[in-house]
Amino acid sequence: MSNHLRSRRTRLAVRGGEKAVTQPPPRWPRSGAWEARMMANVVRSGRWSWLGPHERAFCEEFSAFIGSRYALALANGTVTLQCALQAVGVEPGDEVIVPGMTWVATAQAAIDIGANVVFADVDLETLTLDPAAFERAITGKTRAVIPVHLYGCMCDMDALCSIARKRGIKVVEDAAHQHGSCWKGKGAGALGDAGSFSFQQSKVLTSGEGGAVTTNDPEIYRTVFALKQVGWAPTDLKKSLYEPLEPANRYGHNYRMTEMQAVLLRGGLKRLEGETLRREKRAVQLREGLEAIGGPLRVARRDPRITRQAYYGLTLVYDSSCAGGVSKQAFAYALTAEGCPVGNPYWPVYRSPLLNLYDRTSPIPYRDPEAVQDYRNLRLPHTERAFNDTALVLGHVHLLGSESYIRQLLDAVRKVSDHLSEVQAAWDAQQRKAR
Numbered sequence: 001m002s003n004h005l006r007s008r009r010t011r012l013a014v015r016g017g018e019k020a021v022t023q024p025p026p027r028w029p030r031s032g033a034w035e036a037r038m039m040a041n042v043v044r045s046g047r048w049s050w051l052g053p054h055e056r057a058f059c060e061e062f063s064a065f066i067g068s069r070y071a072l073a074l075a076n077g078t079v080t081l082q083c084a085l086q087a088v089g090v091e092p093g094d095e096v097i098v099p100g101m102t103w104v105a106t107a108q109a110a111i112d113i114g115a116n117v118v119f120a121d122v123d124l125e126t127l128t129l130d131p132a133a134f135e136r137a138i139t140g141k142t143r144a145v146i147p148v149h150l151y152g153c154m155c156d157m158d159a160l161c162s163i164a165r166k167r168g169i170k171v172v173e174d175a176a177h178q179h180g181s182c183w184k185g186k187g188a189g190a191l192g193d194a195g196s197f198s199f200q201q202s203k204v205l206t207s208g209e210g211g212a213v214t215t216n217d218p219e220i221y222r223t224v225f226a227l228k229q230v231g232w233a234p235t236d237l238k239k240s241l242y243e244p245l246e247p248a249n250r251y252g253h254n255y256r257m258t259e260m261q262a263v264l265l266r267g268g269l270k271r272l273e274g275e276t277l278r279r280e281k282r283a284v285q286l287r288e289g290l291e292a293i294g295g296p297l298r299v300a301r302r303d304p305r306i307t308r309q310a311y312y313g314l315t316l317v318y319d320s321s322c323a324g325g326v327s328k329q330a331f332a333y334a335l336t337a338e339g340c341p342v343g344n345p346y347w348p349v350y351r352s353p354l355l356n357l358y359d360r361t362s363p364i365p366y367r368d369p370e371a372v373q374d375y376r377n378l379r380l381p382h383t384e385r386a387f388n389d390t391a392l393v394l395g396h397v398h399l400l401g402s403e404s405y406i407r408q409l410l411d412a413v414r415k416v417s418d419h420l421s422e423v424q425a426a427w428d429a430q431q432r433k434a435r
């Protein structure tokens, strides 16, 4: 190999060198011949919505997969949270505890039904709700907590559920990131009073848009049913989960799912277990590979009580003290340029412009500043530190790659770790250009 070629290979991609990762990332979303066939049948059938056969079958298959007694299909993973919170008894003026790091919809769902959101800090490593912070945030008005199983880590459900049970607080799991994760053999979404899932396009089980509520409680099932079905619910669950319907005296809306969406979900569910096992295997390969490199990047700790980890993303921990002070942003920039796209986690939710609740133009989100936590001045130390300095995420799609693809991702990490002195300078130059 000529010196010129060798130097192009070893030079950082941010400096004009060749990328370490030459294989393309796996494609997402996926679909198979089964969905194509069923979709054509649905189109011809004229039954496109209203609790059709595919929606019913999906609800049964999904509840069996999660290990919950019931599952209901809804329009997205935000209304699922709204309906689940209402069904467990959250009323306007109640407080709902939400982790400081999550997608903004987790908080919006509670705000939209008139509840006040109280943010509590997360564990610095796993980015999930810290049980001690949850306990400190409880007041006499706390009605529910939303543990969010974020990216590639489950919450400590033993600790959270035990605190909640003692204090009479309802648990609504946000499992939008974890279709099929298990805590001591029990599925995420079946551990609390209700579970909420999103099937939006980037999720590991997807119909483009969509969501599901899971629960073991027949009353919660009936209430969510009425809330998504314009106020109507099944008369006798012992006879049928779907019909006949009667008015349930609930202010319900249309949050229904179509048969086309249900077909995509049924197809995806057939592949999900195999894909989850593959992602788990690749996560181990990355964990071991990063340990062997010994640089500033590693995979977040896995709690041994997690018996199956479904990954929406692989949660990574960055330590700048092992990188001569090179910042997380600089490292991620260089690594992404090599073809290993690592990104920031969600920003602290309380900083989202959507949580400007002090503007009267929108009557429902408006809150009396005296009555809510002061989001503008809130600073949760772990949430802030994780976002600014330590947390990175690799999307789940990459965990579907081959062993040799993962080896290339590791080559990229090794290459960036070997050129740390150039990494910060490249980032600083890029920032100057962007200004």
Ligand SMILES: Cc1ncc(COP(=O)(O)O)c(C=O)c1O
Binding pocket: 076, 077, 078, 079, 102, 103, 105, 106, 148, 174, 176, 177, 198, 199, 200, 209, 210, 211
């Ligand atoms: C943690 C979390 N909760 C809730 C949602 C909301 O789901 P949807 O976009 O389907 O409304 C998302 C979506 O990305 C999410 O990541």
